[in-house]
Amino acid sequence: MDSKTKNRPLTPPDGSRPTLKTIAFMTGLGITTVSRALKDAPDIGAETKERVRLVAKQIGYQPNRAGVRLRTGKTNVISLVLTLEEEIMGITSPMVVGITEVLAGTPYHLVVTPYSATKDALAPIRYILDTGAADGVIISRTEPHDPRVALLTERGLPFVTHGRTEMGVVHPYHDFDNERFAYEAVRELVERGRKRLVLLEPPPHLTFYSHMRAGFERGLRDFHADAVSFHHINIDHTLVEIRDAFETLMRSDDAPDGIVSGSGSGAIALIAGLEAAQKTLGKDADMVSKVPSDFLRWLRPEVVTMYEDIRVAGRELAKAVIGHIDGQPSETLQSLSQPEVQSAVPVSIKR
Amino acid sequence: MDSKTKNRPLTPPDGSRPTLKTIAFMTGLGITTVSRALKDAPDIGAETKERVRLVAKQIGYQPNRAGVRLRTGKTNVISLVLTLEEEIMGITSPMVVGITEVLAGTPYHLVVTPYSATKDALAPIRYILDTGAADGVIISRTEPHDPRVALLTERGLPFVTHGRTEMGVVHPYHDFDNERFAYEAVRELVERGRKRLVLLEPPPHLTFYSHMRAGFERGLRDFHADAVSFHHINIDHTLVEIRDAFETLMRSDDAPDGIVSGSGSGAIALIAGLEAAQKTLGKDADMVSKVPSDFLRWLRPEVVTMYEDIRVAGRELAKAVIGHIDGQPSETLQSLSQPEVQSAVPVSIKR
DNA sequence: CAGATCTACTGTATCGTTACAGATTTATGA
DNA sequence: TCATAAATCTGTAACGATACAGTAGATCTG
Numbered sequence: 001m002d003s004k005t006k007n008r009p010l011t012p013p014d015g016s017r018p019t020l021k022t023i024a025f026m027t028g029l030g031i032t033t034v035s036r037a038l039k040d041a042p043d044i045g046a047e048t049k050e051r052v053r054l055v056a057k058q059i060g061y062q063p064n065r066a067g068v069r070l071r072t073g074k075t076n077v078i079s080l081v082l083t084l085e086e087e088i089m090g091i092t093s094p095m096v097v098g099i100t101e102v103l104a105g106t107p108y109h110l111v112v113t114p115y116s117a118t119k120d121a122l123a124p125i126r127y128i129l130d131t132g133a134a135d136g137v138i139i140s141r142t143e144p145h146d147p148r149v150a151l152l153t154e155r156g157l158p159f160v161t162h163g164r165t166e167m168g169v170v171h172p173y174h175d176f177d178n179e180r181f182a183y184e185a186v187r188e189l190v191e192r193g194r195k196r197l198v199l200l201e202p203p204p205h206l207t208f209y210s211h212m213r214a215g216f217e218r219g220l221r222d223f224h225a226d227a228v229s230f231h232h233i234n235i236d237h238t239l240v241e242i243r244d245a246f247e248t249l250m251r252s253d254d255a256p257d258g259i260v261s262g263s264g265s266g267a268i269a270l271i272a273g274l275e276a277a278q279k280t281l282g283k284d285a286d287m288v289s290k291v292p293s294d295f296l297r298w299l300r301p302e303v304v305t306m307y308e309d310i311r312v313a314g315r316e317l318a319k320a321v322i323g324h325i326d327g328q329p330s331e332t333l334q335s336l337s338q339p340e341v342q343s344a345v346p347v348s349i350k351r
Numbered sequence: 352m353d354s355k356t357k358n359r360p361l362t363p364p365d366g367s368r369p370t371l372k373t374i375a376f377m378t379g380l381g382i383t384t385v386s387r388a389l390k391d392a393p394d395i396g397a398e399t400k401e402r403v404r405l406v407a408k409q410i411g412y413q414p415n416r417a418g419v420r421l422r423t424g425k426t427n428v429i430s431l432v433l434t435l436e437e438e439i440m441g442i443t444s445p446m447v448v449g450i451t452e453v454l455a456g457t458p459y460h461l462v463v464t465p466y467s468a469t470k471d472a473l474a475p476i477r478y479i480l481d482t483g484a485a486d487g488v489i490i491s492r493t494e495p496h497d498p499r500v501a502l503l504t505e506r507g508l509p510f511v512t513h514g515r516t517e518m519g520v521v522h523p524y525h526d527f528d529n530e531r532f533a534y535e536a537v538r539e540l541v542e543r544g545r546k547r548l549v550l551l552e553p554p555p556h557l558t559f560y561s562h563m564r565a566g567f568e569r570g571l572r573d574f575h576a577d578a579v580s581f582h583h584i585n586i587d588h589t590l591v592e593i594r595d596a597f598e599t600l601m602r603s604d605d606a607p608d609g610i611v612s613g614s615g616s617g618a619i620a621l622i623a624g625l626e627a628a629q630k631t632l633g634k635d636a637d638m639v640s641k642v643p644s645d646f647l648r649w650l651r652p653e654v655v656t657m658y659e660d661i662r663v664a665g666r667e668l669a670k671a672v673i674g675h676i677d678g679q680p681s682e683t684l685q686s687l688s689q690p691e692v693q694s695a696v697p698v699s700i701k702r
Numbered sequence: 703c704a705g706a707t708c709t710a711c712t713g714t715a716t717c718g719t720t721a722c723a724g725a726t727t728t729a730t731g732a
Numbered sequence: 733t734c735a736t737a738a739a740t741c742t743g744t745a746a747c748g749a750t751a752c753a754g755t756a757g758a759t760c761t762g
Contacts, residue, residue: 017481019748030712035750045710062482066420067748070717075417084448090644092448093441100465101435109484112461114451130368131413133460239649268649293441295619298590299650370718381742386720396740418718421747 018059026055076107078321079134081124081148083141084114091292091310098314099138106322108135122147129155136321138162142173144207158324160317160333163207172324172333174316176308178208178262178290179215181339185260185288186219188304188341192286194258198228198249200266203236212262228256235263242266246273255279261289264296264305271300290339297342306339313337369410377406427458429672430485432475432499434492435465442643442661449665450489457673459486473498480506487672489513493524495558509675511668511684514558523675523684525667527641527659529559529613530566532690536611536639537570539655539692543637545609549579549600551617554587563613579607586614593617597624606630612640615647615656622651641690648693657690664688 020038024031029048037044037052038061055061069075080099082092096110103110111134115124121141125148128134135158139148142163152159153169160172182199189197199216202209220227233245249255250273259274261267267289271281281287282302289296291305320333371389375382380399388395388403406412420426431450433443447461454461462485466475472492476499479485486509490499493514503510504520511523533550540548550567553560571578584596600606601624610625612618618640622632632638633653640647642656671684 017483021748032713032750033711043710048710060481064421064748065482065484066417066426069417070415070421071749082447082451084452090441090444092444096433096443096447096463097435097465100433100463104465110463112447112451112463114448114455130411131416132368133416239646265646268646272649295590295616296650298619298623299647372718383720383743384741394740415718422719
């Protein structure tokens with residue numbers, strides 16, 4: 001957009017928004033010709049195309065989405081399928097921002113399609129398939145054998161997952177390297193002299209559970225540390241549940257001295273539990289946490305944080321669905337982002 | 352939905368999704384009749400309506416949105432207009448959740464329409480108006496004389512604002528009572544013996560700036576406390592800027608002993624600044640903060656937090672736009688939510 | 703130079719829905 | 733009894749776009 005369009009664009013005689021008919025009338029061409037000219041079809045003369053494009057631009061023509069959608073089935077919609085029970089630290093905000101950043105340069109709109117986790121996660125997918133509500137879908141909370149992936153693949157609707165699957169289906173995804181995260185977390189803790197480590201893990205049915213566990217266990221082996229069991233609690237439990245369980249653990253004989261937290265909000269509850277047990281972070285135990293934003297380290301600088309950039313994830317996911325829609329092979333639409341160990345809270349210049 | 356529909360619904364002979372034509376064929380009626388029967392028109396026989404409804408349900412008929420939109424202009428879309436630079440603590444997540452909760456029971460879809468704050472906030476509004484992209488709009492970061500409100504009102508597109516205006520236009524809104532928040536915050540601080548108070552305020556161009564200031568100043572008068580100036584910084588500054596400025600303030604002779612923070616993420620930076628100046632929260636100063644989620648008090652229990660329930664705000668906003676679309680008078684679509692002083696971090700049962 | 707080929711453009715039908723103007727049948731009224 | 737009014741139902745056109753099957757005229761080919 002250049003800045004010369006201060007005055008509103010010309011509108012068709014009747015005052016409503018311009019259509020192909022408007023352009024056809026103004027140029028003296030047929031509607032079909034205008035349509036084809038605008039999509040640069042090979043059987044339209046170069047000069048005609050130029051003329052049509054000029055007029056279209058002048059009057060601010062924008063194709064009617066309903067018309068296109070009705071005729072072609074193309075919705076120009078990407079659907080972000082979310083569970084309503086998203087975690088406290090709000091992974092959704094930066095995700096939505098990342099996605100819309102990419103979609104801004106395209107004709108796609110972002111529609112948020114929620115479902116209640118207590119109900120069927122397939123329901124929104126079926127809805128989208130049955131009503132043809134979107135050209136592409138973004139799903140998260142991926143499971144190793146994810147029925148949504150199976151269904152979308154079977155029905156041929158382009159999609160991308162936030163997280164990987166293990167079902168022998170090649171499909172676009174973006175994921176955080178949770179294996180690496182847990183491995184590096186163990187390394188950090190052992191370097192600080194910690195030997196008895198605990199992991200606050202994802203719920204077992206999600207794919208990244210096994211990734212994170214694998215990294216954790218590989219770390220234990222490589223760096224010679226021991227695991228303290230905490231399997232009855234995971235990041236989907238409430239903060240109060242996590243805190244209480246962890247307080248109990250910290251008061252027991254089995255108390256760990258190193259903590260790996262698979263979620264930022266979980267880390268808050270773990271800290272609260274640890275402190276409720278009269279222990280001190282950084283003294284009695286160290287912690288490494290995965291965080292989606294960086295304020296945990298503002299309030300507990302002792303925590304080593306590894307940043308998961310959700311906004312970048314949103315961008316990658318958006319690019320991948322669009323790539324899938326455009327027919328790019330799935331293999332080229334897979335990406336993995338690496339954890340970034342965060343340094344201390346940014347120090348201002350004056351200090 | 353009852354649970355008897357395990358098997359997929361019958362589909363029209365050709366396997367594609369059912370349309371009015373399908374029902375017309377199956378019932379032996381005309382397409383028009385079916386259309387009118389489904390919308391309970393008065394000129395259709397009771398038994399016919401029943402028959403049509405039955406068949407429609409059986410085959411899982413859902414009106415084609417593109418068809419309806421093309422013919423009637425009704426999009427069944429609510430557009431949430433957001434700035435891409437949303438704050439760190441992610442007000443967007445619970446907002447989206449609240450909105451979708453309400454929309455789930457309606458035919459409306461939620462489309463997220465972003466804009467870059469560095470550019471024109473009117474751009475997305477113009478886009479929606481020019482392309483007829485939505486039946487209703489939700490906007491935030493409202494200003495006293497908001498050009499978006501003026502434009503939407505002039506063009507007659509239903510909308511609701513998160514925040515009030517002061518332009519003599521009656522329109523639907525939902526707002527948090529920031530006047531009350533700041534007033535009660537001052538009360539809390541004075542009750543703790545604090546007398547020299549500082550306010551981390553919103554940027555001056557937003558409407559709730561004056562609300563919050565008014566409450567703050569009324570509190571100062573009623574409870575006999577003094578203001579410490581901090582006007583060069585507001586909640587739109589970066590955390591680092593806030594922290595550094597506040598550290599400087601806390602090191603000066605003019606250091607306050609009571610802090611009112613108009614934002615949760617701002618509070619984190621203030622705490623960091625205070626602690627960088629070698630002061631202790633709860634000892635050298637007390638703080639009251641408005642928070643959109645409750646983990647600040649998990650990590651700094653000394654902070655008095657007043658909870659702003661963004662999810663409820665989302666619900667109210669969604670209800671209000673729909674009310675506006677349905678022609679309810681704007682006066683009845685305005686609501687104000689009150690701050691809730693939060694008690695201590697929830698204590699588990701066992702303790 | 704007749705016929706084939708190519709270039710540039712256009713009319714018609716269609717996607718699914720609804721507004722509108724009938725049409726048909728039955729009941730009503732004087 | 734015969735026009736009128738209800739009560740039901742229906743066909744056509746249109747919303748805006750595009751696929752497809754042309755058409756008209758210019759150019760080539762042998």
